[in-house]
Amino acid sequence: MFHKEKNIQIKNSASALYNNLSVLRIAPRRLTYFTVVHANVVNMVSASWDGLNYSHRQLQSKEPNVATSTSLIMQAAFCVLPSRELLVVTSQKGIQMYESDGSIMVYWHALDTPETPTAQAVFARGIAAVSENYVCVGVSSGAILVFDVPSKGSNITLSEVLEEHKESITDIASECSGSQECVANLVTVDDGGSLCVWKSGEEFQLLNKIGGFDISCSSVKLWKGTVVAGYGSGQIRIYEAVTGILQSEINAHARWIYSLDIAPFSGLLLSAAEDSYVRVWHLSVTPETNSVEVAHLHNECVTDTQICGAKFCDGDGYAFAVTGYDLSEIIRYTQT
Amino acid sequence: MSTRTLPLVFINLGGEMLYILDQRLQAQNTSVDNSEKGVWSENDRKRVMSDIVGTMFSKAFMDELLKPQQLYSHRTMKTVLTRLAHTSIMRLNPASMEKLYELMVMAFKYQVYLCPRPKDLLLITYNHMDAIREFVRDTPAVANQVDETHRKLIEVYSPLSEGEFQLLRQTLLVFFQDMHVRVSLFLKNQIQKPNGRFTLTMSGPVPHGGEVPGLIRLLDVKGREVSRHEFPSGGSYSSAVREGSFDLHGDRVLRLGVNMYTMNYPEETHTSRNICAQPDDVPNLLAKEELNLLARIMGSMKTEHVHSAEGSFRLNLFASDQEEEEAGSSGGARDFEVINIQAMQDEQAAAELARIAGQFAEEEVRHEEQSSSKGDELLAMMDDL
Numbered sequence: 001m002f003h004k005e006k007n008i009q010i011k012n013s014a015s016a017l018y019n020n021l022s023v024l025r026i027a028p029r030r031l032t033y034f035t036v037v038h039a040n041v042v043n044m045v046s047a048s049w050d051g052l053n054y055s056h057r058q059l060q061s062k063e064p065n066v067a068t069s070t071s072l073i074m075q076a077a078f079c080v081l082p083s084r085e086l087l088v089v090t091s092q093k094g095i096q097m098y099e100s101d102g103s104i105m106v107y108w109h110a111l112d113t114p115e116t117p118t119a120q121a122v123f124a125r126g127i128a129a130v131s132e133n134y135v136c137v138g139v140s141s142g143a144i145l146v147f148d149v150p151s152k153g154s155n156i157t158l159s160e161v162l163e164e165h166k167e168s169i170t171d172i173a174s175e176c177s178g179s180q181e182c183v184a185n186l187v188t189v190d191d192g193g194s195l196c197v198w199k200s201g202e203e204f205q206l207l208n209k210i211g212g213f214d215i216s217c218s219s220v221k222l223w224k225g226t227v228v229a230g231y232g233s234g235q236i237r238i239y240e241a242v243t244g245i246l247q248s249e250i251n252a253h254a255r256w257i258y259s260l261d262i263a264p265f266s267g268l269l270l271s272a273a274e275d276s277y278v279r280v281w282h283l284s285v286t287p288e289t290n291s292v293e294v295a296h297l298h299n300e301c302v303t304d305t306q307i308c309g310a311k312f313c314d315g316d317g318y319a320f321a322v323t324g325y326d327l328s329e330i331i332r333y334t335q336t
Numbered sequence: 337m338s339t340r341t342l343p344l345v346f347i348n349l350g351g352e353m354l355y356i357l358d359q360r361l362q363a364q365n366t367s368v369d370n371s372e373k374g375v376w377s378e379n380d381r382k383r384v385m386s387d388i389v390g391t392m393f394s395k396a397f398m399d400e401l402l403k404p405q406q407l408y409s410h411r412t413m414k415t416v417l418t419r420l421a422h423t424s425i426m427r428l429n430p431a432s433m434e435k436l437y438e439l440m441v442m443a444f445k446y447q448v449y450l451c452p453r454p455k456d457l458l459l460i461t462y463n464h465m466d467a468i469r470e471f472v473r474d475t476p477a478v479a480n481q482v483d484e485t486h487r488k489l490i491e492v493y494s495p496l497s498e499g500e501f502q503l504l505r506q507t508l509l510v511f512f513q514d515m516h517v518r519v520s521l522f523l524k525n526q527i528q529k530p531n532g533r534f535t536l537t538m539s540g541p542v543p544h545g546g547e548v549p550g551l552i553r554l555l556d557v558k559g560r561e562v563s564r565h566e567f568p569s570g571g572s573y574s575s576a577v578r579e580g581s582f583d584l585h586g587d588r589v590l591r592l593g594v595n596m597y598t599m600n601y602p603e604e605t606h607t608s609r610n611i612c613a614q615p616d617d618v619p620n621l622l623a624k625e626e627l628n629l630l631a632r633i634m635g636s637m638k639t640e641h642v643h644s645a646e647g648s649f650r651l652n653l654f655a656s657d658q659e660e661e662e663a664g665s666s667g668g669a670r671d672f673e674v675i676n677i678q679a680m681q682d683e684q685a686a687a688e689l690a691r692i693a694g695q696f697a698e699e700e701v702r703h704e705e706q707s708s709s710k711g712d713e714l715l716a717m718m719d720d721l
């Protein structure tokens with residue numbers, strides 16, 4: 001179903017972090033951007049579709065002052081809004097937002113870091129663009145920061161802080177950015193496996209809270225009103241967003257799941273874990289009957305690698321890319 | 337990231353160090369070479385072990401480690417572990433220390449990497465502590481310290497969630513990133529490939545709390561199963577085995593962290609440099625925070641065991657004397673001075689470091705250029721110690 005393409009070399013190896021790969025397709029310029037986090041650096045590669053040109057850029061985590069030790073980056077992700085695209089980088093010290101090519105930093109938000117370190121680690125993790133003009137970022141305290149992003153310029157402001165989670169945020173996902181109307185368009189998950197479903201607006205509204213089973217949820221996606229969540233137990237659970245009803249449970253992987261992705265136009269689901277496997281599934285959702293169907297389509301084994309990032313490169317799921325801990329390459333697969 | 341890594345790092349690295357020293361000291365004993373470099377008696381060996389364990393598990397040192405703090409650089413780690421080794425009557429030259437450090441780190445990297453569940457990091461640590469307890473069973477005072485520390489670890493780490501343990505593990509994996517030193521024992525047992533990377537098997541039991549992959553279940557609105565079907569998982573996994581004990585004593589079940597070295601094959605503790613660049617080749621300016629940590633930790637180490645140069649035994653850990661000397665001279669000359677001299681003047685070094693750290697704290701925040709030149713001066717000062 002899929003065959004391997006040429007790897008893309010990156011300047012440093014990937015760190016073992018959840019969702020450690022972000023992809024942005026720039027159709028007008030026939031380019032795709034990839035970002036992979038290594039310790040305190042974001043490696044960015046711009047790859048031309050004809051496979052002939054690759055250019056690299058590195059972004060560093062911002063240090064409040066030089067006397068402190070380096071701030072490790074937790075995640076880097078592209079945020080696609082109707083009016084603009086941003087690259088958001090979250091670290092131990094704060095949140096950096098760049099223009100999507102990484103050329104200019106347009107916003108910096110510092111986290112409240114204590115003078116002396118506390119037992120509870122401080123960091124930001126979990127990034128998603130929501131609706132027309134919001135970017136949501138999670139924090140280790142469990143708070144979700146909602147940033148209001150203007151259609152251009154750097155006048156980004158913190159609009160709201162959502163305090164519902166009690167444990168560190170692991171991932172955030174949204175759907176229906178732009179014109180579509182959705183009841184629920186944001187889902188946030190944490191280290192205890194709790195899921196919160198929200199509706200965005202001037203004031204975000206909590207629609208549902210689905211309790212965790214003390215199993216950390218590391219990756220989440222929202223599609224057609226359905227929440228797809230990946231857990232440390234290697235399981236994938238599918239919930240109906242608004243009601244919280246569990247619709248499917250898959251014993252998908254033998255180790256901790258690190259990344260999930262959905263190709264919205266085809267319903268293909270990608271899951272990747274520390275067990276070296278990337279799996280492709282097909283999801284079909286019938287909202288009228290509240291039913292979901294899941295079919296397993298394909299496995300790829302990346303030998304001797306603990307995978308930390310896997311993303312589709314396009315909305316149909318025609319191609320996907322994978323990163324692994326200690327690997328200095330992005331591995332790509334395309335449908336045959 | 338995680339602020340709780342330091343105690344686990346020191347106990348596990350320290351544990352690996354003791355496994356290696358134990359094996360090398362016993363190998364030394366059986367060697368034909370009877371020069372005055374030292375014939376190690378059973379008592380000498382036990383004394384080395386109990387001196388190191390005593391320092392490592394001293395209340396002051398452990399309390400310092402248990403404070404929430406960031407994990408720092410390899411340079412700091414190496415400095416403290418060298419000082420730890422030298423609280424015994426043993427003297428290691430820089431080349432030996434370098435190889436020892438590489439072995440320790442690669443062993444621990446392997447254990448953390450292969451760790452089935454993040455929480456099993458504790459079982460790995462407890463495996464090391466069980467073995468350490470055995471090493472010092474003839475010295476009750478030290479054995480008690482080990483028990484005390486074990487109790488403290490249970491107190492501190494038991495409340496942590498699986499997610500917090502994974503953060504801890506991810507922090508450790510950043511620390512180990514890009515290290516691919518080949519270890520003879522690992523290559524022989526095929527847990528490491530010739531390119532230095534570890535092998536992962538697609539078989540065996542799934543971690544405790546996990547399910548064997550291969551099943552899709554669909555449920556109705558009431559949560560009842562409507563259908564189930566299987567898919568090919570590609571591996572050959574089996575159900576989880578029983579969970580190991582997290583108590584003071586007990587069957588840990590997990591084998592990661594137990595002593596891999598045996599007395600019969602000293603070459604097991606050989607390493608060969610990989611072609612890839614070592615992350616520590618680039619000298620890093622110790623940030624102020626790191627220097628503070630170093631000063632505090634060195635200061636908290638017991639200095640009762642400062643032995644004079646004459647009374648100490650020089651230990652060649654890995655190769656013939658000639659190879660060791662060649663390696664020592666080709667390695668950075670600066671490193672040689674720092675480590676060698678520090679070993680002789682432990683108390684002075686600790687006081688000097690503390691003074692430097694205090695000096696740094698008094699200064700106000702400077703511009704970037706000034707700060708980096710200050711860093712250079714600081715490094716120069718350390719070299720002169």
